Amino acid sequence: MALHRITVTINGEVELVDVPSHMTLLQMLREKLALTGTKNGCAAGECGACTVMLNGEPVNSCLVLAAECDGAEITTVEGLKKNGQLDPVQQGIMEAGGVQCGFCTPGVLISARALLDRNPTPSEADIKAALVGNLCRCTGYFRIIEGVKRAAKIQEAAKEEMTYGIG
Amino acid sequence: MALAEQTKIPNPIGESMPRIDVFEKVTGAAVYTDDIQFGPQLLYARVKRSPHPHALIKKIDVSKARALPGVKVVVTGDDFPGHIGLYLKDKHIFARDRVRFVGEPVAAVAAISEEIAEKALDLIEVEYEPLEPVLDPVYGASPEAPLVHPDLGEYEVVNFIFPKPGTNISNHFKIRKGDVEAAWPKCAAIVERTYHIPHVQHVPIEPHVAVAKVDETGEVTLWASSQSPFAQRNLIAKTLGISQSDMRVIAPYVGGGFGCKAGVTMEAIPVAIAQKAKGRPVKLRLTREEEFYTNFVRQGLVIKLKVGCDKDGNLLAMENTMYWDGGASTEYGVNITRAGGYSSTGPFDIPNVKTDSMCVYTNHPIGGAYRGFGMSELHAGIGQVMDELAEKIGMDKVEFLKRNVVQGGDILGTGMKMHPTGIKECIDKVAEALDWGKKAEPSAPNKLRGKGIAVMWKAPAMPPNAGSSAVIELNEDGTLTVNIGGQEIGQGTFTAMAQLAAGVMGVPMDWVRIAGPIDTQYSPYEWQTVASRLTWSMGNAVVAAARDARQQVLKVVAEAWDEDPDDLDIVNGTVVSYKSEREMSLKDIGIYGINKEGDTGWIGGPIVGRGNFMPTYVTGLDPETGQGNRAVVHYTTGAQGFEIEIDKDTGRLEIIRAASAFDVGKAINPDLVRAQIEGGFVQGMSSAIFEEMKLVGGEMKNPSFVDYRIATAADIPPEHKTFIVEVPQDDGPFGARGIGEHPMVPSIAALGNAIYDAISVRLDPPFTSEKIYLAMLDAGLVE
Numbered sequence: 001m002a003l004h005r006i007t008v009t010i011n012g013e014v015e016l017v018d019v020p021s022h023m024t025l026l027q028m029l030r031e032k033l034a035l036t037g038t039k040n041g042c043a044a045g046e047c048g049a050c051t052v053m054l055n056g057e058p059v060n061s062c063l064v065l066a067a068e069c070d071g072a073e074i075t076t077v078e079g080l081k082k083n084g085q086l087d088p089v090q091q092g093i094m095e096a097g098g099v100q101c102g103f104c105t106p107g108v109l110i111s112a113r114a115l116l117d118r119n120p121t122p123s124e125a126d127i128k129a130a131l132v133g134n135l136c137r138c139t140g141y142f143r144i145i146e147g148v149k150r151a152a153k154i155q156e157a158a159k160e161e162m163t164y165g166i167g
Numbered sequence: 168m169a170l171a172e173q174t175k176i177p178n179p180i181g182e183s184m185p186r187i188d189v190f191e192k193v194t195g196a197a198v199y200t201d202d203i204q205f206g207p208q209l210l211y212a213r214v215k216r217s218p219h220p221h222a223l224i225k226k227i228d229v230s231k232a233r234a235l236p237g238v239k240v241v242v243t244g245d246d247f248p249g250h251i252g253l254y255l256k257d258k259h260i261f262a263r264d265r266v267r268f269v270g271e272p273v274a275a276v277a278a279i280s281e282e283i284a285e286k287a288l289d290l291i292e293v294e295y296e297p298l299e300p301v302l303d304p305v306y307g308a309s310p311e312a313p314l315v316h317p318d319l320g321e322y323e324v325v326n327f328i329f330p331k332p333g334t335n336i337s338n339h340f341k342i343r344k345g346d347v348e349a350a351w352p353k354c355a356a357i358v359e360r361t362y363h364i365p366h367v368q369h370v371p372i373e374p375h376v377a378v379a380k381v382d383e384t385g386e387v388t389l390w391a392s393s394q395s396p397f398a399q400r401n402l403i404a405k406t407l408g409i410s411q412s413d414m415r416v417i418a419p420y421v422g423g424g425f426g427c428k429a430g431v432t433m434e435a436i437p438v439a440i441a442q443k444a445k446g447r448p449v450k451l452r453l454t455r456e457e458e459f460y461t462n463f464v465r466q467g468l469v470i471k472l473k474v475g476c477d478k479d480g481n482l483l484a485m486e487n488t489m490y491w492d493g494g495a496s497t498e499y500g501v502n503i504t505r506a507g508g509y510s511s512t513g514p515f516d517i518p519n520v521k522t523d524s525m526c527v528y529t530n531h532p533i534g535g536a537y538r539g540f541g542m543s544e545l546h547a548g549i550g551q552v553m554d555e556l557a558e559k560i561g562m563d564k565v566e567f568l569k570r571n572v573v574q575g576g577d578i579l580g581t582g583m584k585m586h587p588t589g590i591k592e593c594i595d596k597v598a599e600a601l602d603w604g605k606k607a608e609p610s611a612p613n614k615l616r617g618k619g620i621a622v623m624w625k626a627p628a629m630p631p632n633a634g635s636s637a638v639i640e641l642n643e644d645g646t647l648t649v650n651i652g653g654q655e656i657g658q659g660t661f662t663a664m665a666q667l668a669a670g671v672m673g674v675p676m677d678w679v680r681i682a683g684p685i686d687t688q689y690s691p692y693e694w695q696t697v698a699s700r701l702t703w704s705m706g707n708a709v710v711a712a713a714r715d716a717r718q719q720v721l722k723v724v725a726e727a728w729d730e731d732p733d734d735l736d737i738v739n740g741t742v743v744s745y746k747s748e749r750e751m752s753l754k755d756i757g758i759y760g761i762n763k764e765g766d767t768g769w770i771g772g773p774i775v776g777r778g779n780f781m782p783t784y785v786t787g788l789d790p791e792t793g794q795g796n797r798a799v800v801h802y803t804t805g806a807q808g809f810e811i812e813i814d815k816d817t818g819r820l821e822i823i824r825a826a827s828a829f830d831v832g833k834a835i836n837p838d839l840v841r842a843q844i845e846g847g848f849v850q851g852m853s854s855a856i857f858e859e860m861k862l863v864g865g866e867m868k869n870p871s872f873v874d875y876r877i878a879t880a881a882d883i884p885p886e887h888k889t890f891i892v893e894v895p896q897d898d899g900p901f902g903a904r905g906i907g908e909h910p911m912v913p914s915i916a917a918l919g920n921a922i923y924d925a926i927s928v929r930l931d932p933p934f935t936s937e938k939i940y941l942a943m944l945d946a947g948l949v950e
């Protein structure tokens with residue numbers, strides 16, 4: 001079984017990992033690096049629980065081969081919080097009550113982050129479209145959608161604060 | 168404590184406090200079973216499964232699998248002769264002699280990798296002799312059907328389940344109240360209908376996973392995604408012939424349960440393998456495909472209903488015959504049949520009732536607990552026949568419901584007296600939210616519009632004496648550690664328990680920690696996290712433990728201050744005297760006690776409060792008539808309604824708006840109650856519109872998310888109003904009743920009624936576009 005040594009930047013940390021040819025990015029994260037925040041719900045690209053950001057785009061990490069990620073930048077749920085501050089998507093979904101069992105949450109948060117990166121002021125339809133690949137059986141989605149709306153507002157407010165300062 | 172305070176509900180009970188587990192869950196820090204690292208000793212298990220719905224096993228040859236390098240253990244049914252089951256012990260861990268459904272475990276392999284284990288499965292040779300399968304519960308109940316369990320008469324069974332040996336009926340629950348035959352001629356309108364409710368799957372996003380290890384002393388540890396660590400300890404230990412205390416179950420956060428992680432299903436397999444794995448941990452994780460049909464499913468139902476009312480719309484009689492498609496084992500399902508039986512009238516006051524609720528063995532996947540425990544299936548029929556009867560007698564449907572729903576003091580079908588309930592208020596809230604009585608124009612000429620409403624009830628279904636317990640310890644910093652055995656499966660029970668403990672004790676919410684993960688070695692006993700019973704039952708235990716801890720603190724301080732404990736209170740973590748106005752923080756009392764005046768000794772010691780709860784008042788029911796004093800602890804009731812449009816060109820159903828109202832007695836955390844109502848509503852809607860396990864010849868043809876669709880973010884309606892009604896429950900903590908399952912119970916009927924209002928056709932679920940379109944074609948609504 002061929003091993004490939006790859007260099008990947010995960011949540012800002014440069015990692016050297018030896019991965020077999022058939023290992024998926026999801027397996028690498030969970031089994032090689034013990035980054036278990038990213039979840040395995042179907043291993044077939046259907047549920048979205050394993051969504052991570054790969055070079056700025058949300059992907060189902062169960063459908064990406066780890067060996068293909070040489071040189072890539074990856075963000076997982078563990079990398080959303082920065083300088084002790086929750087990401088607006090974490091804050092928004094938390095405040096809106098969009099978490100129950102929490103198993104779909106990491107994937108939802110990454111999809112939401114990716115949405116706000118490309119569209120900081122999404123409509124409700126935009127949010128639904130961005131989350132359609134993230135299955136949730138607990139919440140009924142209402143509070144997740146509300147959470148993303150709230151995240152957009154938190155992000156906007158933070159940006160204004162950065163621009164104009166508050167003293 | 169000031170007596171006047173006792174009747175008030177102390178803060179933060181009744182407040183929408185944030186979930187205590189949410190920070191862990193949004194940062195990826197929350198640990199689920201599959202996240203635990205077991206190191207290089209870990210073995211991976213895979214299961215060889217039956218490809219036949221019904222067959223005799225002639226021969227199993229595992230020699231080639233055993234010889235494959237990397238394979239460490241291979242087991243078959245020969246290794247584990249014992250039976251397992253919650254209410255009826257009719258199941259083996261691995262099939263012996265006979266397989267009874269497609270997917271039944273026949274053998275299992277543990278190897279150093281999942282790939283090698285999978286490869287080894289192909290090397291196991293099994294020779295079968297196929298038998299005629301039973302694929303329909305009505306046929307299964309007939310004398311012509313082949314027997315799925317010829318040994319039914321020999322199985323161990325609890326005393327409230329009544330199998331009929333020599334048939335496929337593993338439980339027959341009857342109600343004989345009044346005289347239905349004498350009532351029919353008095354009816355001004357009668358409706359007769361049969362509904363078929365398909366099998367559906369729970370679909371937690373986290374598939375089942377369990378890891379087992381047996382150490383040198385024979386002690387077993389099982390880590391499992393589990394709603395039932397204590398039931399699993401009990402049942403697996405009994406089956407393997409070990410003592411319960413030699414088995415330890417550790418249950419981290421559960422990534423969705425909905426009933427499928429209750430009782431024992433796949434968890435016994437890694438334990439069985441681990442007994443032969445020389446101390447190595449063994450992990451079994453189901454694939455999504457396995458998740459769909461090899462574990463519990465919601466059993467199918469054929470329900471034949473006949474209901475009648477007088478000219479004023481008063482219900483006079485109901486005849487209800489239910490054939491539950493229990494599947495290959497009904498170890499858990501027999502009690503769904505019982506629950507369906509004692510609740511078979513729905514929340515209606517009916518003087519004459521005849522019910523036959525039969526659990527029928529078939530060669531389908533095994534039916535188990537599913538959010539609602541039979542109620543969604545049963546109400547799918549009842550909610551629609553009531554709608555039809557209202558129309559037939561010419562009454563407004565909401566008026567008809569309000570005239571006939573149960574009220575406090577009514578004598579129910581089982582002879583039990585109903586407690587006060589807010590079901591009429593629930594109906595009013597939903598009707599008002601939908602502008603009931605006003606017909607809106609369709610949004611486009613090719614659309615048809617309709618409204619529908621349905622009511623529900625559900626009681627916790629469990630053995631009469633299912634118990635709860637709690638232990639509360641004080642820490643040096645004044646905080647409380649609350650030890651419980653009920654599981655956080657997403658419903659928010661840890662938060663609700665923390666609120667109850669904080670409120671009763673008199674400390675701020677952030678002074679409370681819930682001890683987790685649940686571990687049968689340390690956590691106090693809890694029967695199972697099922698039946699929407701935790702807020703009520705475990706809540707009672709937590710309240711008792713907090714009162715105990717509080718009394719201990721007050722007694723110690725009163726002695727130290729030479730005061731009466733009745734003059735003392737705990738406010739915001741500080742003991743205060745209303746008499747002397749002295750104060751002392753809990754931080755100074757919880758562990759070290761209090762130094763007596765002048766350093767003349769000490770009073771107190773570590774504070775440990777204990778509480779338990781077990782309902783002692785549920786009675787048996789007569790096996791022939793279903794009559795008894797108290798069939799269940801109580802019922803949560805509610806109502807749900809939809810306004811919909813149907814596209815005549817495509818049959819597509821679109822929900823314009825919806826509303827749900829439930830009487831929870833007292834909402835310990837209103838936001839979490841609403842979250843349960845919303846999530847249950849969407850699960851109910853999803854099951855009603857999309858979901859069906861397509862079973863052909865016993866085989867599931869759609870075991871993936873592509874072919875078995877569940878609701879996505881794009882499917883939810885633009886408006887769903889939720890209402891909390893609070894008519895207090897006398898045996899609940901601060902009046903609380905359960906709400907976890909109820910919100911999805913009325914969904915099929917309420918949607919079915921809305922569809923009928925739009926297209927005048929009655930359908931079996933799921934209400935897919937294709938089915939609706941074809942029905943409109945048949946009815947001549949479209950050409």
